[in-house]
Amino acid sequence: MTSANQVKKNGNIRAKSQVKILTAARTEFVLQGYRGATVQSIADRAEMPKANILYYFKNKENIYHAVLEHTLEMWDEGIGDIEADKGPKVAIEKFIEAKVRMSFKHPEASKIYAMEIIQGAPHLKDYARTYQRQWVREKAKLFQQWIDNGEMANVDPVHLIFLIWSATQHYADFETQILTIMNRADFEEDDVQQVITFLCDIILRGCGLIK
Amino acid sequence: MTSANQVKKNGNIRAKSQVKILTAARTEFVLQGYRGATVQSIADRAEMPKANILYYFKNKENIYHAVLEHTLEMWDEGIGDIEADKGPKVAIEKFIEAKVRMSFKHPEASKIYAMEIIQGAPHLKDYARTYQRQWVREKAKLFQQWIDNGEMANVDPVHLIFLIWSATQHYADFETQILTIMNRADFEEDDVQQVITFLCDIILRGCGLIK
DNA sequence: GTCTATATGCTGATAGAC
DNA sequence: GTCTATCAGCATATAGAC
Structure with missing residues (x-):
């Protein structure tokens, strides 16, 4: 050899x-x-x-x-970015769908991140301060342009991002609670689709993007 | 003596x-x-x-x-219930406001609960199975009546509850991340009010309760 | 009720044989 | 590269003086 x-x-x-x-x-x-x-x-x-x-x-x-590094990389790659070119409706829809799918597919990734943040992000302060803050500012600017163009309702773009993050990651982090309340052993593709439909429906209507 | x-x-x-x-x-x-x-x-x-x-x-x-018992008690008391008698708009508004205020006032309560659930709820399985499941069913039925009466849009009531939970508790659990992204040292009353306004605006419009 | 001293077991980590 | 043996430190918990 x-x-x-x-x-x-x-x-x-x-x-x-x-x-x-x-x-x-x-x-x-x-x-x-x-x-x-x-x-x-x-x-x-x-x-x-x-x-x-x-x-x-x-x-x-x-x-x-x-573990943290590996997890964040995998998560970010799986979600992808918010795509500006097809307008706010498609952008938000695609982003919600990607986040919900990742939450159901890799709940542990979201959980380990959540625990780190809850405990005060002792290993991730820099991540939030540089990478994430920049990302949020960029996307907020994009949303603001759409708002200024009258393409969507006048809602705070930063809090809109927080809302999408929280609502989607909830299905990963609180998996146990949701399963117990819904009296289910596991989630199936139908459940995933239903969550995507529900969240897109509420949030898009909340942003004045559908009637 | x-x-x-x-x-x-x-x-x-x-x-x-x-x-x-x-x-x-x-x-x-x-x-x-x-x-x-x-x-x-x-x-x-x-x-x-x-x-x-x-x-x-x-x-x-x-x-x-x-700690868990004490925390849950305090949390539940502070939030209060969803009040049926004044219709869906007021009910959802009041509930969101109460949850947001508690999240900013007692973030640790929400955090300790979140950590427990993320780790698989080893000490709280019964809580979710009995008390919480019952509560969600009750409130879902209430929302469904409002939907059937044409008082609000046809959205899944159970997922609506999950959405309100996640969006409001996010400000407690992810406090560290939010402060860092917003480049702030602390939250003030204005921030709390802004979050309440934002979430009520989006969710009420999402439920077809405001234009 | 308060506090010091201590028993007992488990932890992260290393040394060194294979 | 793999694995056994082992160490030093720290954790929970208790005993017993005050």
């Missing part, structure tokens, strides 16, 4: 192990919180010895950082 | 200490999570020796139970 192949094979093992660890860790961090999730519990869930976990990530905080 | 007075005095000390402990514990549980909050950190925040904490509550889990 050549040295190049050796590296590749080892790289594969490394990559696979890391994904396995991150997946297990994400679940543990959601279920138990940062402090409550132990390296041992992550190891058990990943079906690896504890020492291997620490071999790949050195320490617990590094695991958490990797 | 008579025996009755002795009991009363001791009762006062006990009650005061317990409130002090519960307040400190709530903050610690929010900031650090259940496992991350230590009895010592609660004692430090309450400015009491650790042993006194355990004297009053026996163990850490009892503290958490008491």
Whole structure:
């Protein structure tokens, strides 16, 4: 076996192990919180010895950082952006749909983010201060232009973004409560579609974009 | 001092200490999570020796139970109910206002509840299954009557409740993120009023209750 | 009721054999 | 790369003096 192949094979093992660890860790961090999730519990869930976990990530905080980063990346990619070119109605519709679908598909991603923010965002202050604040300002400006052009009702653009965020992520973060109240074991595609329809209906009408 | 007075005095000390402990514990549980909050950190925040904490509550889990119970009670009392007698517009308006005000006044109450639900509601399954499910069904029926009478648009009543919950609690749970994005140190009464106006505007129009 | 001292178990992390 | 053995520190909780 050549040295190049050796590296590749080892790289594969490394990559696979890391994904396995991150997946297990994400679940543990959601279920138990940062402090409550132990390296041992992550190891058990990943079906690896504890020492291997620490071999790949050195320490617990590094695991958490990797989970956060991995999660935010996946989330942002899955949502995409608000598209300006087709007007406010399509833009808001598409954005709501993407966020609702992600909430049902990857509730853990939203949950881990939510817990981080609730606890005061100790690892994400910079993320909000730079990336997110900029994003909100950009989109708010876009909404304001549509409002000024008379294309939608005069509603506060920043709070509109908060409303869409909260209403959509609620189905991920409060999954447990919603299932219990609706007396259901799982969600199905029909439920997802119904939520999309409901939220688009209310919010678009609320923005004066449908009658 | 008579025996009755002795009991009363001791009762006062006990009650005061317990409130002090519960307040400190709530903050610690929010900031650090259940496992991350230590009895010592609660004692430090309450400015009491650790042993006194355990004297009053026996163990850490009892503290958490008491915090949850105390918090839910306070929250429910502060919100009040959806009042049927003045029609959908006033009912929804009053409910949104009450929830927004509580979110800004007691964000920790909402946060501790949110963390509990996100982690799978291990201590609150029964609460959702009995009390909350019943409440939602009752209110959904009320909304449905208004819809059938043509008093409001035909929107799913259960999801409408979820929308109001999520949109209002967002200002408590995601306080940190919102402050950072808005580049503010604290909220003021004007902010609260603006949120109430915004949410009533969008949701009432979304329900066809204003033009 | 208050507080110090301490028992007991679990945690993150490391050393070193394979 | 994998895994066993182990350490040092910290957590909850209790015992018992005051």
